[in-house]
Amino acid sequence: MEKKPTIDVINPVFQSTKARLFAGTSGLLKTSARKHAWAQLVNPEESNVNLYVSFFALTNFSIKLVKADFVVNADPPGNRIESSEVSVLKLASKEKPIGKIFYNPTVTGTFCGGKIVGTRALTPLTSHLGFRVDGRLIIEPGTNAMFFVYSETYAESQIEFEWFENDVIY
Numbered sequence: 001m002e003k004k005p006t007i008d009v010i011n012p013v014f015q016s017t018k019a020r021l022f023a024g025t026s027g028l029l030k031t032s033a034r035k036h037a038w039a040q041l042v043n044p045e046e047s048n049v050n051l052y053v054s055f056f057a058l059t060n061f062s063i064k065l066v067k068a069d070f071v072v073n074a075d076p077p078g079n080r081i082e083s084s085e086v087s088v089l090k091l092a093s094k095e096k097p098i099g100k101i102f103y104n105p106t107v108t109g110t111f112c113g114g115k116i117v118g119t120r121a122l123t124p125l126t127s128h129l130g131f132r133v134d135g136r137l138i139i140e141p142g143t144n145a146m147f148f149v150y151s152e153t154y155a156e157s158q159i160e161f162e163w164f165e166n167d168v169i170y
Contacts, residue, residue: 011135012054015164019093021054023162024086026103031066031151036110038076039083039103039159040146043139051099052135054162058147060122062155067121068147074114076146078107089162098165099139111148120147122157135164 015021026039043051060066083101088094122128139145147159 012162012164016089019088019090019095020164020166021089021162022086022097022099022165023089023160024083024101025158025160026083026101027081027105027158029103029149029157029159030106030154031149031157032154033152035106035108037103037105037107037149037157038111038146039101039149040076040144041139041161041163042100042102042144043141044098044100045142047098047141049098049141049165049167051139051163051165053133053137053139053145054135054164055129055133056162057127057129057160058120058122059127059158059160060124060155061157062151063124064151064153064155065121065123066149066151066155066157067119068149068157069116070118070120071111071114071116071146071148073143074111074146074148076104076107076111076148077109078104080104099163101161103159111146114146139163
């Protein structure tokens with residue numbers, strides 16, 4: 001009996017073939033001893049989809065340490081700026097994401113509500129893969145995941161999110 005070849009396709013690849021995989025970045029986040037910043041992946045209340053986060057990455061462009069609290073379902077301070085740096089990863093597709101990346105490059109104060117579920121220390125002049133969650137982080141309609149960024153001296157950083165969207169809500 002002839003053995004048929006098999007291949008394993010990881011879920012983000014499968015989602016990309018369906019034009020359901022998206023990636024985007026915040027704008028430049030500028031922090032200091034008195035100023036903070038944040039970037040947030042938001043699923044609108046009326047979306048009727050789940051956002052399944054594949055991964056997130058944090059980049060520190062500075063020569064000083066930057067810290068980022070990973071917070072779920074928080075209300076951040078300041079105005080929300082919607083990132084225009086978001087794209088479907090099936091490049092010939094015209095699909096638009098339902099999920100939104102919002103950020104504020106520099107704010108005073110801190111977030112309200114929510115829960116800190118982790119903190120990352122970003123060493124100077126590096127990018128850190130926050131951790132590969134491969135869809136285990138599910139942002140349901142009306143919820144969000146945010147990085148609240150701070151430092152002791154002036155620093156610049158940026159946050160990247162990758163996620164797929166599916167209208168099958170469990």
